[in-house]
Amino acid sequence: MALSDLRPVERNEEGIAAVLGILKQRFGERFQTGQAIREQHAHTTTYLPTQPPDGVAFPESTAEVQEIVRACAAHRVPVIAFGVGSSLEGHVNAPGGGISVDTSRMNRILAVNAEDLDCTVEPGVTREELNTYLRDTGLFFPIDPGANASLGGMAATRASGTNAVRYGTMREAVLSLTAVMADGEAVTTGKRAKKSAAGYDLTRLIVGSEGTLGIITALTLRLQGIPQAISGGVCPFPTLEAASQAVIATIQMGIPVARIELVNALQMRAMKTYSKLDFPESPCLFVEFHGSDAGVAEQAETFGMIAEENGGGPFLWTSVAEERSKLWKARHDAYWASLTLRPGAKGLSTDVCVPISRLAECVAETEADIAEMGLIAPIVGHAGDGNFHTLCLMDPDDPAEIAKVETFVARLNERAIRMDGTCTGEHGIGQGKAGFMRAEHGHGVDVMRQIKQALDPLGILNPGKTLPA
Template sequence: MALSDVKGVQRNDAGIAAAVGILRQRFGDRFQTGHSMREQHAHTTTYIPTQMPDGVVFPQTVAEVQEIVRACAEHRVPVVAFGTGTSLEGQVNAPGGGISLDMSRMNRVLSVNSEDLDVTIEPGLTREELNAYLRDTGLFFPIDPGANASLGGMAATRASGTNAVRYGTMRDNVLALTAVMADGRAITTAKRAKKSAAGYDLTRLLVGSEGTLGIITSLTLKLYGIPQAISGGVCPFPSVEAACQAVIATIQMGIPVARIELVNALQMRAINLHSRLDYPESPCLFVEFHGSDAGVAEQAEMFGEIASEHGGGPFLWTSVAEERAKLWKARHEAYWASFVLRPGAKGLSTDVCVPISRLAECIAETETDIAEMGLVAPIVGHVGDGNFHVLVLMDTSNPAEIAQAEKFVARLNMRAIGMDGTCTGEHGIGQGKMGFLRHELGEAVDVMRAIKRALDPDNILNPGKVLPD
């Protein structure tokens, strides 16, 4: 990531003025132009500067989304879809101004098909709201990126999270979707069948497109039965390499682990300070198993044996819900916990993903970089699928620190790409990682650009994101 990659998009002031006038007259109080409202809809959870839209509109139906997009298309005005604003690479910024399309009022559950294990929802519904709605059905939606993100935003950024090693990512769990395209047409990409060979896979084209190809207006998602029993615990290791070797052995043994999260020693220190816990301040794995009472006990015992073989332990596990909740609350608050390590600092959160056989090497080299560059940067990872995150704590008023952080992130991204990995496992490209996309995918970026031009010839859907100039 480099600030030089975060460019503006040429403004169309006359078109924006016309669209603002149309939307204000049509939507009344549901169209806002106040400074604080616009700022809230362009905030970034990293150091990328805020680039505000010119107005924020709150649609309630698909027809209203179509109406908004058509008005913006007529006057060539940017449209930036907004869920809850938890994306990490500047995806909700408006570099060319325009209209922020806040989907929070499109938050209904449209249908639950318990026998088929699927649900159709509107994009503004959050994952926690969906699981609260499903509680009495015995079903749940497992994708858990940590933040209580909107499901439309999770699909748009191809979100993942702690459960991905067992349940996959949003890419694997969206059966179908509807979307409004750049010309205002509404399309449906698939039916509810579990598989199809009918035409191009438009569902997966739009999942992960970060609002640059279409505005998602509904999603049909896979559901899963709530496990009869869940066990989990924390296991310390003498080194990151030992922990990663235990992860590889666990997966190769076929143990159906649901979550397996690596926390390095610095991050464990932050978690202990923030959550007032007393876990060993060494690399640790947070592990969880789903299944029957007997099954989760057996899986926990087998993992404990594997950990011991790699110098880890003791593995202290529990099936008591309250104790597990405390454990995972601490893990989910790792981002906020990190700031106790450098009070007053801001964070640059970045992620990469590599084949798990290269994971220990990649993390070890990354920790060496952190030490040699004098950074404060704890690490957490969804290590069951080779994905890890680094939060660089820095003084954003100090250009030298920003330059050092950018140098570190560039080295990390290129290291992961060189290991046949990716510059982002789940954060997405947005603005922050555009400079690395061609290094990773080469001429495939030109194919992506051709798709963008075909579907959005006037470049009104979230311009200035994903594809480098």
């Protein structure tokens, strides 16, 4: 992907002017057009340029989102849904201007059905807010992408994170949702039954559609029981291959591991210094087990044996909450630790996901590529899913370096696709990866375009995203 590949979207100045007038009058202080707030709503955590919307609306209900979308539809003006802005691929940019729909005031938890292990929330609720609210129920929401993202945004990008290996991704976690479609009609995609064979799966169609098919205004989410016990630890391995083989054996034996994270040697070095922990500087697996007291001990012991059989160890594990927290804090701080490897640099995160049988090969080829290209790019991965990130540390003001990183990213994405994988396991396509959609999906891109055309014939929902030019 080169910056030049970003899909341009033509500005409809007349329509935008009309909508600005309508929304200002209708929403008053809840419609903002100041430059700072507009830029903040297009801010991306990559090197992608900021493309601000023309105004930011703060609706408080599905009905208000419908009003905004109807005004924009009437004047053919883009509408871009906004959660907290933690997406990585330019999802909230406004290449043709238009209206950012900030869902932060739609932050009510509408229902918790403890007996059914589900809850219904507005899209602006963040995952941490939800888990704080649930604390006394014995339940938790398991999807953890790291950032304290909004649940609407997480659904829109099909997010996941460290414990997807056990609890799945937003694809599995969203039971149904309400979305405002491009014509302003609201649709609720399903009931609260755990399964249904009634018609097309509109829930899964809208999850991951990045605001290009509808704007999510409510979500019913599956919850999990807080496990009775948790054990976890860190295990070093002589090589990435050995660590990957241990992951495969763990999954294949059906050990219900809750997290199994691969960290390469460079990343371990950065974490060791940053988090002041006595880590070995070799590839490691961070693992966690959820279950009964006896169950988590059994799981940890079985994993220890698997690690040893694959040349790894010692596997140091604990059920003590404080010790576990320290370990996982170090893992979660990996991003900040990485940045210390090159002070002043900005990080660009990649996100490929491959079948786990190809994980070691894919990581090894990528490490070789990093060395050959002279990049500084530590690696952490959700190994149980075959998903890993490299954080490319680069000078965002050096075009030659950007070009080099772009070449690296393109080679990495193509490598993953060649290995029967995907260019994005959890970050989404947005603007940044649209250039890889054809390589990954072939004719599927045309089918997606037919759907987009049918559901958003005017092309007003988050234009310039997800689908390639």
